[in-house]
Amino acid sequence: MDTQKINTLGELKKSGYKTKSIKEEIRSNLIEQLKQKNNPFPGILGYEDTVIPDTERAILSRHNILYLGLRGQAKTRLARQMVHLLDEFIPIVAGSEINDDPFAPISKYAVDLIAEKGDDTPISWLRREERYGEKLATPDVSVADLIGDIDPIKAANLRISFSDENAIHYGIIPRSNRSIFVINELPDLQARIQVSLFNILQEGDIQIRGFKLRMPLDILFVFTANPEDYTNRGSIVTPLKDRIESQILTHYPLKLETALSITEQEANILPEQEGAVEVADLLKRIVELVAFEARNNEYVDKKSGVSARLTIAAYENLVSTAERRAIINGESSTQVWISDLMGIVPSITGKIELVYEGEQEGPYQVAVNLLNKAIRTAFLQYFPDPETIKKKKNSGKQS
Structure with missing residues (x-):
């Protein structure tokens, strides 16, 4: 369909265009991807047999989704990649604040415009990249931010009363109509704000001050939450959680090889660094083992988790440590030494949360201990x- 040639409602009708809800749209595009054996979520590693199939099932079921997992588990990245499952363009009533469907307008502006101009109603085309909204939940988020409020300045400029629907300033959720809308760290939203989402999820109603508007918003909601938030800052109120049809649990890489691939993909190493610094596979594995050791260490808070960002930052620091040594010594190229591993300590101390005993030990000492354990674990793989040899020798002497 040539979108440049379709500029009015009448031309859209002649083209044979049919509207789909966003959940049906994403579902049909996912089905096509699966039929063609394409990966709908490229760049997401380690979830091939767990989170991605769960996500695909939720999309096929036309569900809203809650990703529940510790930090650094690609929850938001998964949500952002759903944009690629949207159609490239969709038509909207030109000038609409809430992306009104020309065939089923819901705002007073769009309804009045179509009633006035009929088939001559101007339409515009919305790109898929513009159909994604994201909000980080913080305690200061208000109902007005999410849903909307009466705008007295708008009412004054238009010379209308506050009872006129045109005086409403829509919040970010209505403005994300026919789009994907993501709320990150959902438990951080105050309970009364979470309550305001009830009717939107279930009934499509929004209430603004004295207005009770029947607005069947067409939105795919994706929420992310960290289980740690349930004890630290807040919780997801039960009725809201009940209205989110699919809750998907994320996780850290289960295999060392997967973790290596993630770090290699995400680490921001400059081409000049790659050319000047050679990193042995053993050193890469030791960096990954630091995170694996931290996730099972008695001094590290397991509820907080150890983000994949730790190993990404550690690997970047490891390369920079060797690069710095080469620059100081006037060398054009070098390789990472085992002693360079001390350069990754700052990347460890800033990315682990310690329990009380760990605080007593000190972040630096805990980081060094984790590094030592990682080196030992790698040593035993080769x-x-x-200790086993020592015990055998001692038992031989005793006999």
């Missing part, structure tokens, strides 16, 4: 366990 060489026999010295």
Whole structure:
């Protein structure tokens, strides 16, 4: 369909265009991707048999989604990649604040415009990239931010009363009509704000001050939450959680090879650094093992988690440590030494939350201990366990 040639409602009708709800649209595009054996979520590693199939099932079921998992588990990235499952363009009533469907307008502006101009109603085309809204939940978020409020300045400029629907300033959710809308860290929203989402999810109603508007908003909601938030800052109120049809649990990489691939993909290493610094596979594995050791360490708070960003930052620091040494010594190229691993300590201390005993030990010491354990674990993958050999020797002497 040539969108440049379709500029009015009449031309849109002649083209044979049919409107789909956003959930039906994403569902049909996902089906096409699966039929063609394409990966709908490229760049998401380690979720091939867990989170991605769960997400695909939720989309096929036309569900709103809650991703529940610790920090650094690609929850928001998954939501952002859903944009690629949208149609490239959709038509909207030109000038509409809430992306009105020309065939089913819901705002007073669009209804009045179509009633006035009929088939001559101007339409515009919305790109898929413009159909994504995201809001980080913070305690200061208000109902007006999300849903909307009466705008006295707008009412004064238009010379209309506050009872006129045109005086409403729509919040970010109505403005995300026919789009994907993501709320990150949902438990941080105050309970009364979460309550305001009830009717939107279930009934499509929005209430603004004295207005009770029947607005069947067409939105795919995706929420993210960290289980730690349930104890630290707040919780998801039960009735809201009940209205989110699919809750998907995310996780950290289960295999070392997956973690290596993630770090290699995400680490921001300059081409000049790649050319000047060679990193042995053993050193890369030690960096990943630091995170694996931290997730099971008694001094590290397991509820907080150890983000994949730790190993990404650590790997960047490791390369920079070797680069710095080469620059100081006037060398054009070098390789990472085992002693360079001390350069990743700042990347560890800033990305682990410690329990009380860990605070007593000190972040630096805990980081060094984690590094030592990672080196030991890597050593045992290549060489026999010295402790085992020592015990065998001692038992031989005793006999």
